[in-house]
Amino acid sequence: MAPIEPNAPSQKPAPPILYSFDSSDDLSKKLADFVIKAQNDAIERRNKFTLATSGGSLPKMLAKYLVGRTDNALRWDKWEIFFADERLVPLDHEDSNYQLCHQEFFSKVPELKRSQIHTIDESLLDDAEELSDAYEKQLVQAFAGKEAVRNPVFDLILLGMGPDGHTCSLFPGHELLTEQDRWVAPIEDSPKPPPRRITFTYPVLNHAHRVAFVLAGEGKQEMLSKCLDQPELGLPASRVRPSPPGDIYYFTDHAASKTTQYAKSEFKL
Numbered sequence: 001m002a003p004i005e006p007n008a009p010s011q012k013p014a015p016p017i018l019y020s021f022d023s024s025d026d027l028s029k030k031l032a033d034f035v036i037k038a039q040n041d042a043i044e045r046r047n048k049f050t051l052a053t054s055g056g057s058l059p060k061m062l063a064k065y066l067v068g069r070t071d072n073a074l075r076w077d078k079w080e081i082f083f084a085d086e087r088l089v090p091l092d093h094e095d096s097n098y099q100l101c102h103q104e105f106f107s108k109v110p111e112l113k114r115s116q117i118h119t120i121d122e123s124l125l126d127d128a129e130e131l132s133d134a135y136e137k138q139l140v141q142a143f144a145g146k147e148a149v150r151n152p153v154f155d156l157i158l159l160g161m162g163p164d165g166h167t168c169s170l171f172p173g174h175e176l177l178t179e180q181d182r183w184v185a186p187i188e189d190s191p192k193p194p195p196r197r198i199t200f201t202y203p204v205l206n207h208a209h210r211v212a213f214v215l216a217g218e219g220k221q222e223m224l225s226k227c228l229d230q231p232e233l234g235l236p237a238s239r240v241r242p243s244p245p246g247d248i249y250y251f252t253d254h255a256a257s258k259t260t261q262y263a264k265s266e267f268k269l
């Protein structure tokens with residue numbers, strides 16, 4: 001999608017910043033602080049906060065310290081939420097990333113209006129190409145409006161990582177790893193069920209202001225090490241390297257970060 005606008009000067013992406021916390025509870029607490037900081041920066045810049053979230057283990061950790069706060073830190077009316085990937089099932093299906101986020105998060109925030117949450121068009125479930133294009137149009141409306149832009153610039157994209165190194169629905173060895181034109185692409189042969197999905201592509205992931213992987217537990221150890229210590233393997237997750245001035249963060253607990261040799265940073269906002 002969307003050519004136009006001159007290319008940004010090519011600079012090297014910033015190296016990943018790795019945070020490791022004592023527990024997944026501590027991780028959730030710091031993640032909430034980080035999201036609030038991203039929200040505040042975005043509102044100051046553009047008076048809205050664009051967030052893309054993933055499914056899997058992320059929504060629960062994300063919601064833990066964002067839901068039910070009493071400090072008025074959250075400006076829910078400024079949020080605009082997208083899905084970094086979605087499964088092509090009805091929105092109330094147990095495999096739907098929207099449904100998972102709704103259960104764990106959105107349903108517990110009455111201030112969030114349904115119109116602030118960009119879901120797939122269920123009437124297009126039979127046609128992955130058309131559904132994907134329609135979702136991309138929602139991004140175009142949110143980020144381009146009347147102007148043409150080369151890429152959307154999310155304030156924050158939150159990602160998970162599967163045991164094969166996939167992120168969003170970008171899987172090892174898949175042709176979508178080289179997609180450079182579309183912002184959103186269909187995939188009908190996902191090795192992880194369900195097979196039919198849509199996913200953000202690297203042009204979206206790598207133009208965000210902030211991208212954060214959120215990884216807890218021993219099950220994430222091997223892939224985290226491979227991504228950070230051996231980027232030359234080219235795993236889908238390790239290819240997420242936002243162009244300057246974007247930054248990439250890894251929020252982990254000690255169980256996940258036990259074996260990586262990559263330098264850990266002290267968490268500060």
Ligand SMILES: O=C1O[C@H](COP(=O)(O)O)[C@@H](O)[C@H](O)[C@H]1O
Nearest residue numbers: 054055056057058160161162168
């Ligand atoms: O299939 C998917 O998997 C990834 C990773 O999930 P996790 O349970 O290992 O955290 C997830 O980020 C993605 O949104 C989802 O569709």
